[in-house]
Amino acid sequence: MSKAYDVMAASCPSRTVLHRIGARWTIFVITALADQGGPMRFTELKRYIQGITPKVLTETLRALETDGLVLRVDHGDNPPHVDYALTELGQSLRAPLAAVREWAETHVPDILESQQRAAGSAAGAAGTHH
Amino acid sequence: MSKAYDVMAASCPSRTVLHRIGARWTIFVITALADQGGPMRFTELKRYIQGITPKVLTETLRALETDGLVLRVDHGDNPPHVDYALTELGQSLRAPLAAVREWAETHVPDILESQQRAAGSAAGAAGTHH
């Protein structure tokens, strides 16, 4: 039997899924919650993911909640108390994203070096055109 | 010893790397070249990755070349003949991205279902505001 979904097909819904996963801040939120190993509060996430703005964090969390990857629990106290945690589905995304994160952190030097070389040869070739 | 790079740090270069990997079409090109197992030509890639436009494919390939993930070989014939292949660094990205692709294709139904439920409860709650 053939696969039900194929990302190479133009109108396959898996492309939408991929788009969500690839969204700028998704990997950070999932990774943060995974790193922590338990529920985190809004401010805690914001502190952990350095440089993220509250607006973007909210948007990302809402999207992940909609997709069933993150569970939002409002304890309704005053002052407010809201917890975010990975759902089971979210947990299943831990390993793949951890691998990507690991790859990124590991290969920074390689890529920087390649970029240097590319910039260098571009500059060197700059006079040769036209 | 501590890690040299940490994606959670605001100005860590690994964030740029992550941004590149997360770029809309990166995973498709890497995956296509991995699926194929050998070099592919421009038109071949375009046919394989359904729906990609030539402009975007070119941009993606150039970026991947700059980062040292893809090697471009121009055979200089007429008609033109250009091959693209994964470098060793590109190969090392196969496994992580394959995992993500696999996850996406596998969990489409779960996510679609969650989205349905979210849309449904949003509609149900629509009258309750204000």
Add this chain to the structure above:
DNA sequence: CGGTATCCGGAGAGATACTG
């Protein structure tokens, strides 16, 4: 075949300030 050259729109990212 293997790309370029344009033009364009809109989503998403960011900064900043404010609120229950």
Add this chain to the structure above:
DNA sequence: CAGTATCTCTCCGGATACCG
């Protein structure tokens, strides 16, 4: 604490057409 409310702006991605 946990978000909203705006506003701005970039740039990414897509469509279309053309070139050596």
